[in-house]
Amino acid sequence: MMPPALIFNCHYNGLSIIQELGRHDVPVYALDTFRSVGTASRYAQYWPCPDPLCDEEAFIHFLIERGCDFDHKPVLFPTNDQWAAAIAKHKSELERWYIPCVADGSVVDLLISKDRFYRWAMKRGYLVPRLYSFEEVLNADGNIFPLIAKPIARRSSNLCADHPDICRLLDSHRMTVIHDTSEFHQFITRHASYLDYFLFQEYIPGMADRMYTVGIYANRQHEVLGLFTGRKVRGYPPDIGNCVVGQGERVPDEIIVCVKEMVRDLGYTGIAEFEFKKDLSTGKFWLIEINPRSWSWIGITPACGVSLPWIAYADLTGAEAIQYTESPIEDGEVVYLKVLEDFSNCMYLYRKNGYPDYHRGISLWLKDLKGKKRIFAEFSKDDPSVALYVLSSLGKSYLLSTIRSAMKSE
Known part of the structure; x- marks a missing residue:
């Protein structure tokens, strides 16, 4: 029996980890405060739990109460800042029952507190704004x-x-x-x-498509065992929005060297996303932030030959001997997208909300994807219940919007 995995915050970030570990026959529990998209996956059992954003003590008590329910220590995967901060803060206590995939509390606190992190980075000569x-x-x-x-x-x-x-x-x-x-x-x-x-x-000039991700997993000795590089292609809004379309893409070697050095300097353990912005005017790569947990489009990594969820799980549980792996794919060879959201943005919302340059007709939108390996966040052949959940939620949202519009017009 493989040790279970508990995934916290089960939006698309959590869904990607649920599906990847489920495909490796890991028993998975989806923990969230409401029925988010990841809780619909056939690979996970849903457990409602308190939100550490509002009540950290209740959340930790919830975990401790259930700590004895398992024959093997489960791995904890936080996928948002408040979950990572809460688990990191109580890491030593939780390790009695669990294997937290998170850095120590002082490290997570430093990375979440952006002002402290920027001062730390500037003092050490890292290129941050x-x-x-x-x-x-x-x-x-x-x-x-x-x-x-x-x-x-x-x-x-x-x-x-x-x-x-x-x-x-x-x-x-x-x-x-x-x-x-x-x-x-x-x-x-x-x-x-x-x-x-x-x-x-x-301010570093450029839109969201100038944002590059270096995603890593580092072991307990602060050695990077898995490394993915990619670029945000489209977000919403297109200047600062979350990634809606992302692709595998290479970054300069010095950026990878910098990331590995920072992992050692921080004493970092777990999954993290290093976000860089390529200056529109100079071409320099500036480190914008480090997210001390997985990120919204981590679902691209298995298709790029560096499955960070599995690498992390296998290393922490000893399920498999892990050697250093780096994504070998060419620029744009693999694309991850939230297809329904991107279609809506390109057909309608970009133009409606003042971003006409990002508008796409159907033929151009389809051409953008031609000849590429596409990972659709909402749709996978082996997990159809997720698509049903998304389409049902979309239908309900459209119905409510129609009702509100009708009420306003009366």
Whole structure:
């Protein structure tokens, strides 16, 4: 009997891990606060659980209560910041019953706290955008602009316990480009009560399609055993949005060297995503952030010859001897997409919401995918219940939208 795996937050990120481990005959449990897409997979049993974003103590108590239910220690896979932070914080306690696929608490806390991470990285000479204090921006001349304001930490455990409104605010201001002094004063006036939650940073020009991912798994000795490289092709919105279409793509060798050095420098263990942005004007690769857990399109990695979910599971449980693996595919050879979302964006939403350059007709949209190996997030032959769930949710959403529109017109 293979040790089970518990996946936390089962949106497409979690779904990809559920399916990949299920295909390796690993017993999988999908844990979430509601019936998200991954809970519909035939490869997992759904367990509703408390949300550490609101009640970290209840979430950890939930895990401890069920720790004795298994014959073998399950592997814990957090797929969002608040889950990673909660498990990392209680890692030593949870290791009595589980094998957490997460770095130590101090490391996760450093990476989630963006202001602390940028100072750490700048001190060590890593190429990250410059961080500005509030006073530096307030007293600066116009040469400092444009810059960006973004949350110090969008999703840390217990964030909503005392501030139920803060998560919505931070999610809606993932990155605000500030072009001049006037816009800066407008921003600080509008968000005067929440300025402690934001940082100000040098702006690296370019849209989301300039974002590159280096995804890794590092073992307990902080050695990288699996490494994937790719690029975000389309997001929504196209400047700062989550990945809707991503493809395998190479990055310069020095970026891979930098990632491995940072893994050792941090003392990192587990799955992580290093996000780089290629400067539109200079071509430099700037490190934007490190996500201390899996990322939204990790589902591309098995098709690229470097299945990070399986590499992590096999190494942590001893199910298989793991040798270093790096994705060998050519640029654009493998494409991952949320096909229904991308179709809707390209046919309608990009143009409607002010991004006409990203609009695609059906023939051009299909041409973009021609001749490539495509991984459809919603559709897989061996897991049809996921497609049924997505189509049902889409139908319900359309029906509710139609009802609201009809009520407004009365």
